[in-house]
Amino acid sequence: MFTILPIKGFIDQIDGFYCNGISAGLKPNGKLDMGFIYSDTLCDVEAVFTLNKFQAAPLVHFQRYPKNFKSNFVLINSKNANALTGEEGIIDIDVLFGELSKQFELSNPIMSSTGVIGNRLPMEKIINGAKSFDLSSKNGENLSLAIMTTDAYPKTSLYEVILENGQKFKIGAVAKGAGMINPNLATMLCFIVTDASVPRNDMKEMLLKNSKTTFNAISVDGDTSTNDTVLLMSNGKSNAYDKEAFTEALRLVMQDLALLIVSDGEGAKKCVAFEVIGASNDEEAEIAAKALSNSLLVKTALFGEDPNYGRIASTIGASRIECDPTTLTISYNDVIVYNKGVIVFDKECEIKAGEVLKNDSFKIICDIGLGNGKFTAYGCDLGYEYVKINADYRT
DSSP, X not given: OEEEEEOSSOGGGSXXXXXXXXXOSSSGGGOOOEEEEEEEEEEEEEEEEOOOSSOOHHHHHHXXXXXXXXXXXXXXXXXXXXXSOHHHHHHHHHHHHHHHTTTSOOSSOEEEEXXXXXXXXXXXXHHHHHHTOOTTOBOHHHHHHHTXXXXXXXXXXXXXXXXXXXXXXXXXXXXXXXXXXXXSSOOSEEEEEEOSOOOHHHHHHHHHHHHHHTGGGBOSXXXXXXXXXXXXXXXXXTOOOOHHHHHHHHHHHHXXXXXXXXXXXXXXXXXXXXXXXXXXXXXXXXXXXXXXXXXXXXXXXXXXTOOOHHHHHHHHHHTTOSOOTTTOEEEETTEXXXXXXXXXXXXXXXXXXXXXXXXXXXXXXXXXSSSSEEEEEEEEOOOHHHHHHHHTTTO
């Protein structure tokens, strides 16, 4: 048995971890734009990355380290993705860490970047900014602000786990993400740290397992970034560990952040769970659920608070899974709007369904009626603000 308790605060509450965010002049008006995470002992590190074929330079740089390497430092910059910058983008990271190693004791330092694709890093600003870091500082709030791009708000999560024998450990994370959210293995940038003594072999296994139902189950706009990263660092300082407890705590952290991201979908006002049940198998349920979370027609109907179940049914059919209109049931929360080929969508039903869509969050439940397969994907509405933000993104 174990107890998992949510904690208010940031990752700086976890023993041995330090962090902060500064202004390096990458964003206008002196906004925070660069941050770090530092551990006073070496950490085991695992990560999952985007499946975009054009992985950004920081991801390539990470994967050139030897297998099972340890690290004590992560540098994160916003405003510039360092993607599609070729070998020069990777060399820039080596030059940066070479300069910082003259001032700080860094071991296999990791870089993560977010922002505009296709520009090399402004090296002078980043080097000078990073040299001003105080590695003894604990300011998780500043870090969460510094890594934001189009995010409307910072995204953090923190838990304490109490094991049956009385031992305790903490796990927390900070993330950014609001657009280009349609993950494959990971999404956006997410940095998870823990003082649990996690065996190295368990780290990747649990990241992959929990990504499937959290970060890999959300979509804002159907676009997969070049920089998507979920990073897990464990310094083991608590000397406490239980695999079942850690797996669940990690799931909670990842679920918290995944839902915060999809709720912040660049102008989004609604966070919607697309729960597909009764599919022939889990794989087909996942295909249909993700098709719904990605559908532009479904998203715009959500924005208009229009319970247009025809768009839901059409999207399921277009996903090419095994389905039959005579076995399909569609509900908005507990309001059934389509029932196995029978039209139940009268005026009263439309009013009740419309009331559901006025909420900030709700479920759309689609029972395929053919088997036991199930999967839940998460999406948001899509409105005018999304177009405005992305039309002006580079400026």
